[in-house]
Amino acid sequence: MYSDFDRSPAYSTAKGAMFCGDSIELLAKLPDNSISLVMTSPPFALLRKKEYGNEDQHEYVDWLAKFAALVFQKLKPDGSFVLDLGGAYQKGVPTRSLYNFRILLKFCDEIGFYLAEDFYWYNPSKLPSPIEWVNKRKMRAKDSVNTVWWFSKTEWPKSDVTKVLTEYSPRMKKLLEAPDEFYTPAKRPSGHDISTGFSKDNGGAIPSNLLQIPNSESNGFYLSGCKMLGIKGHPARFPAKLPEFFIKMLTEQGDLVVDIFGGSNTTGFVAEGLDRKWLSIELDINYVAASVLRFMSCNHDDDIKKIYEDILNKKHVSIDKLDSQKITINTKKTRKKSPSLNNQTASIF
Numbered sequence: 001m002y003s004d005f006d007r008s009p010a011y012s013t014a015k016g017a018m019f020c021g022d023s024i025e026l027l028a029k030l031p032d033n034s035i036s037l038v039m040t041s042p043p044f045a046l047l048r049k050k051e052y053g054n055e056d057q058h059e060y061v062d063w064l065a066k067f068a069a070l071v072f073q074k075l076k077p078d079g080s081f082v083l084d085l086g087g088a089y090q091k092g093v094p095t096r097s098l099y100n101f102r103i104l105l106k107f108c109d110e111i112g113f114y115l116a117e118d119f120y121w122y123n124p125s126k127l128p129s130p131i132e133w134v135n136k137r138k139m140r141a142k143d144s145v146n147t148v149w150w151f152s153k154t155e156w157p158k159s160d161v162t163k164v165l166t167e168y169s170p171r172m173k174k175l176l177e178a179p180d181e182f183y184t185p186a187k188r189p190s191g192h193d194i195s196t197g198f199s200k201d202n203g204g205a206i207p208s209n210l211l212q213i214p215n216s217e218s219n220g221f222y223l224s225g226c227k228m229l230g231i232k233g234h235p236a237r238f239p240a241k242l243p244e245f246f247i248k249m250l251t252e253q254g255d256l257v258v259d260i261f262g263g264s265n266t267t268g269f270v271a272e273g274l275d276r277k278w279l280s281i282e283l284d285i286n287y288v289a290a291s292v293l294r295f296m297s298c299n300h301d302d303d304i305k306k307i308y309e310d311i312l313n314k315k316h317v318s319i320d321k322l323d324s325q326k327i328t329i330n331t332k333k334t335r336k337k338s339p340s341l342n343n344q345t346a347s348i349f
């Protein structure tokens with residue numbers, strides 16, 4: 001499928017491949033109707049410049065819409081596009097930018113997406129910001145919720161919420177243990193009949209569209225690997241639990257998951273562990289090279305340094321096994337696609 005690509009992946013695994021490049025170019029080369037899920041978090045339209053660069057806020061919505069139009073074309077009819085967007089303030093005043101809502105309306109009104117559901121990612125570990133309005137002048141509450149728009153190509157995207165059930169509340173657990181003692185069947189004001197149906201153990205509770213996920217996870221070997229190499233980790237990673245939720249709910253084993261703003265490749269790493277095929281595209285070779293650390297563990301510093309440098313030097317690295325103890329490393333100096341790559345990664349598509 002990516003035989004039309006003009007380059008090899010930076011690295012590939014049993015299930016997927018990480019490419020360095022502009023996703024607008026590479027995505028265009030994939031066949032239409034081939035992707036089950038695009039899970040991504042773009043560079044945000046924040047007013048303070050982030051290390052990874054930002055487009056001007058006024059142009060941001062149009063800029064992102066070009067990617068979205070391509071995503072629409074490449075998604076399968078039952079495919080989904082999940083977009084995590086952080087909030088932002090207008091420059092110099094304590095009022096909010098509407099850019100994330102403009103994106104939502106534009107993608108549905110002009111590109112043809114449906115809003116399957118609006119999700120909100122609540123990050124309890126987020127530090128107060130912006131400092132001026134929250135900490136100094138104390139005029140605004142801290143902003144700790146990102147909007148996560150779940151777009152679908154048709155009104156009927158593939159989805160199974162039973163794949164992401166959450167733990168029952170203590171009250172519900174008690175009800176399941178002794179339903180007769182706990183509830184007198186009655187109608188709630190909402191009209192829900194609290195009868196025996198509610199005491200059936202379904203293995204967990206239906207999750208809500210407010211996802212509480214602290215962004216303070218350990219990131220496995222990624223951060224310690226960055227430290228060992230003397231480099232900084234990606235400054236805007238999302239927690240693995242965010243892509244994990246949507247990959248589990250919206251795809252099945254063997255489906256293709258794509259991240260068009262790959263960063264540290266959280267999405268690809270999670271997809272690999274869940275036995276999905278994956279493809280990640282990231283513009284910055286430094287982020288691409290560091291992201292390979294996600295697939296390693298800490299025992300072989302020299303091997304890891306070599307892999308990292310090979311990727312920086314545009315040598316394709318093949319990681320056959322997730323377990324670093326058994327990692328087999330193949331490096332090949334190449335800017336063009338190599339025949340071995342085709343054989344090895346053909347299964348991705």
Ligand SMILES: C[S@@+](CC[C@H](N)C(=O)[O-])C[C@H]1O[C@@H](n2cnc3c(N)ncnc32)[C@H](O)[C@@H]1O
Pocket residue numbers: 021022023024040041042043044052234236237238239260261262263264265266267281282283284287
């Ligand atoms: C918010 S970060 C993504 C972080 C990622 N979700 C993670 O967990 O590591 C956005 C990334 O998009 C990359 N980017 C920006 N423009 C791009 C483009 N045209 N094609 C591919 N990647 C791009 C930036 O370099 C940045 O690393």
